[in-house]
Amino acid sequence: MTGPRHRSDLDALLHRVARRDADALAVLYDHTRARVYGLVRHVLRDSGYSEETTQEVYLEVWRTADAYDPTKGSALSWLMTMAHRRAIDRVRAEQAATQRESRYGASAVEPPSDVVAESAIAADERRRVAECLGGLTDVQRQCIEMAYYGGLTYAEVSQRLSANLSTIKSRMRDALRGLRNCLGVP
Amino acid sequence: MTEPTDFELLELATPYALHAVSDAERAAIDRQLAAAPPSVVEAFREEVRAVRETMTAVSVATAAEPPTRLRAAVLAAVQPDDGRRSRWRTALLAAAAAIVVGLAAFGAGMTLRPSATPTMAEQIMAAPDVRTVSGQLAGGTATVVYSRDKNAGVLVMNNVPPPSQGTVYQMWLIGDKGPVSAGTMNTAAVAPSTTDTLTNLGTSSALAFTVEPGNGSPQPTGKILAKLSLI
Numbered sequence: 494m495t496g497p498r499h500r501s502d503l504d505a506l507l508h509r510v511a512r513r514d515a516d517a518l519a520v521l522y523d524h525t526r527a528r529v530y531g532l533v534r535h536v537l538r539d540s541g542y543s544e545e546t547t548q549e550v551y552l553e554v555w556r557t558a559d560a561y562d563p564t565k566g567s568a569l570s571w572l573m574t575m576a577h578r579r580a581i582d583r584v585r586a587e588q589a590a591t592q593r594e595s596r597y598g599a600s601a602v603e604p605p606s607d608v609v610a611e612s613a614i615a616a617d618e619r620r621r622v623a624e625c626l627g628g629l630t631d632v633q634r635q636c637i638e639m640a641y642y643g644g645l646t647y648a649e650v651s652q653r654l655s656a657n658l659s660t661i662k663s664r665m666r667d668a669l670r671g672l673r674n675c676l677g678v679p
Numbered sequence: 680m681t682e683p684t685d686f687e688l689l690e691l692a693t694p695y696a697l698h699a700v701s702d703a704e705r706a707a708i709d710r711q712l713a714a715a716p717p718s719v720v721e722a723f724r725e726e727v728r729a730v731r732e733t734m735t736a737v738s739v740a741t742a743a744e745p746p747t748r749l750r751a752a753v754l755a756a757v758q759p760d761d762g763r764r765s766r767w768r769t770a771l772l773a774a775a776a777a778i779v780v781g782l783a784a785f786g787a788g789m790t791l792r793p794s795a796t797p798t799m800a801e802q803i804m805a806a807p808d809v810r811t812v813s814g815q816l817a818g819g820t821a822t823v824v825y826s827r828d829k830n831a832g833v834l835v836m837n838n839v840p841p842p843s844q845g846t847v848y849q850m851w852l853i854g855d856k857g858p859v860s861a862g863t864m865n866t867a868a869v870a871p872s873t874t875d876t877l878t879n880l881g882t883s884s885a886l887a888f889t890v891e892p893g894n895g896s897p898q899p900t901g902k903i904l905a906k907l908s909l910i
Binding site: 515518519522523526527528530531532534535540541543544545546547548549551552553555556565566567569570573574577578581586618619622623625626637640641642645646647648650659662665666669672673676678679 | 690691693694697698699700701704724728729730731732733734735736737738739740741742743744745746749750752753754756757805809810811812813822824910
């Protein structure tokens with residue numbers, strides 16, 4: 494129920510949320526919760542933190558829905574960007590607080606098949622994403638895993654891999670272009 | 680056409696869109712964008728948009744169902760005016776409004792509009808530093824949504840059983856000087872979904888819950904049932 498083809502539905506829901514329509518937030522939550530919670534949990538690796546952060550994401554939606562501008566991107570992208578930002582902020586805060594070793598090593602993209610049991614997201618859509626992720630080179634995928642899911646900055650990725658900064662930036666850019674083309678993202 | 684610095688700026692669009700820059704770098708990039716030519720800004724924004732749409736498409740790979748209790752917690756937090764405690768609070772607000780209306784009538788021409796004043800819960804939700812913390816409490820869930828800036832929080836309890844007759848749940852803000860009572864809830868006050876407002880968080884680092892006899896105690900005597908860290 495959450496694919497780009499439903500873009501206008503989510504736009505309409507966000508407009509209602511901006512007018513303090515709690516029922517619209519409930520519907521929005523039901524349409525997007527698996528994506529939001531799943532991404533947050535994949536970054537945080539802790540179900541308690543992930544529940545808290547997911548709650549914060551929807552509170553932020555409630556608070557800032559009127560700032561969503563459909564000309565700058567899809568509603569789902571606006572929401573997922575917010576979810577990712579909060580998850581990354583939390584993982585960095587936790588790491589700074591505990592001086593814990595980064596958990597990027599555990600953040601490899603899992604085979605999607607067993608992640609979603611009963612979700613509205615179609616199986617063929619997941620298969621396609623898995624194929625596109627599989628189409629990246631190992632070093633490209635590693636960059637995405639360490640940065641996007643592990644919370645490292647590109648500079649930290651470059652230190653860990655003993656690669657220079659421009660190499661890492663190129664790998665990230667090439668990884669994203671590959672995924673974008675493979676997925677047919679406009 | 681494009682200066683080397685503009686090229687370097689565009690190279691950072693992907694890490695920026697992936698949140699793979701430090702806070703300091705992000706601020707520096709934002710400053711550079713503010714001073715960059717429109718064509719560079721447009722190219723940067725388009726790259727950010729495309730990266731974010733792409734990772735949104737990729738998010739089907741990480742999708743996972745949250746626990747069902749999260750739905751109630753999310754919705755309770757945006758509907759603080761739900762449940763018995765809020766009826767009591769609504770009555771208080773109505774009383775306060777009546778006083779304000781009285782004052783307005785007394786002072787000619789005053790245009791006080793109490794209905795336009797955001798509730799403390801709304802102010803907390805609207806605070807930029809709003810945070811949420813949850814924990815198990817007597818088989819239910821206690822969630823605190825709070826803001827250090829506002830020095831206040833909203834407590835939401837879902838499916839917490841009422842305390843036994845003759846006792847109350849007592850909330851304690853734990854700070855440098857030990858626990859300070861943050862109020863009590865008796866059997867009648869605890870509904871399947873209960874909200875309460877916490878004021879004067881101060882420098883407290885946690886909210887703890889105990890069961891206390893009668894109408895509560897000056898210091899906790901019961902064992903701590905739950906403790907939520909206020910980061």
